[in-house]
Amino acid sequence: MREAAFIKQNSAKWKRYAIEPTANPDELANRFIELTDDLSYARTFYPDSDNTDYLNSLTGKVHQHIYRNKKEKSNRFVLFWKQELPLLFLQYHRQLLYAFLIFAAACFIGAISAAYDDTFVRLILGDQYVNQTLANIRKGDPMAVYKQTDEASMFLFITYNNIKVAFTAFVMGVLLSVGTFWILLQNGIMLGAFQYFFYKQGLLLTSVLTIWIHGTLEISAIIIAGCAGFVMGNSLLFPKTFSRAESFRRGAKDGLKIVVGLVPIFITAGFLEGFVTRHTQMPLYASLFIILGSAAFILLYFILYPYWLKAKLSHERPVH
Secondary structure, three states, rough: HHHHHHHHHHHHHHHHHHHOOOOOOOHHHHHHHHHHHHHHHHHHHHOOOOOHHHHHHHHHHHHHHHOOOHHHHHHHHHHHHHHHHHHHHOOHHHHHHHHHHHHHHHHHHHHHHHHHOOHHHHHHHOOOHHHHHHHHHHOOOHHHHOOOOHHHHHHHHHHHHHHHHHHHHHHHOOOHHHHHHOOOOOHHHHHHHHHHHHHHHOOOOHHHHHHHHHHHHHHHHHHHHHHHHHHHHHHHOOOOOOOOHHHHHHHHHHHHHHHHHHHHHHHHHHHHHHOOOOOOOOOHHHHHHHHHHHHHHHHHHHHHHHHHHHHHHHHHOOOO
C-alpha cells in the first residue's frame, strides 16, 4: 500500500485518538492495539517517514495514559457517568436526531389519524382504556387511572416495562435498524393518538401537566434507546474501514452502553409515575418544575455537556 493511501485510510482515526482522549480502559486498550499495529506497518514500509514518527509519538502517549490510569478502577462507576458515556454519546448525536425525527413524525401521524378516524384511538389504546378514561372524565377525575394501583407495585411494573421497551428498541437494531424504526414508530403513533384523545375531550393541558411529569424522562429515554438501536444497526449497514463483524461488535458495545446508561433515568421516571403523577391536584408550579427540570436535564447531559466536556478535555490535553 502506498503511504498516501495508508494515511488516507487511517488519518481520521489517528486524529480522533489525539483530540478525544478516553478514560475507558477497554477503549484505551483497543486504541493501543490498533496504533501499535499501524506503527508496526509504518516502520516496515515507511521507516523514514514523518508519519511514522508521529505514530510512534501518539502510541507512546496512549501507552503512558494506560499506565497512569491503572489505579482508576475504583472510580470506574463515576467515570462512566462523568466522562465515558457523554463522550461516547457525542459520537452519535446524528443517530439521536434521526430517532427524534422519526418519533416526532410518528406522533404527528398518530394525532392526525385520531383526528380523521374516530375509531383509531380505540384501535391503538384499546377499548378498555378508552372506556375507563371516559368514565373517569365523567366523574371529574380524568387521570384516575394513575391512582388505581399502589405506589410501589406501579413503580416496579412501570420501571420494568420501560426498561424492556428500551432494550427492545436497542436489540431490534440488529435488523439493519428497521426494527428500531418500527419500535419508535409504534410508540410515537401511540403517544400522538393518546394526546389527541385528551385534546378532543378538552383536557390537553390537564393531560400534559400530569402525564409529562414522568413522560418527559420516559419518552426522552425511549428516543435515546432508539438512538442506541441505530448505532448497532448502522454498524452493520456502514462498516466503514472495519470488517462488518468488527464494526458490528463496536456498534453493539457502544449501543449497549447507551442503553445501560438509561436505566437510572427509567427508574426515576418509574418513581415519578408511581409516586408523584397520581397527585393530579398538585400546584401548577410543582408540575412545571418537574417537567421543565427533567427536560433541562436531558438537554444538558445528553446534548450540551458532551460538547463542553470534549472542549475541556481537549484543552487540558490529558494524554501526553
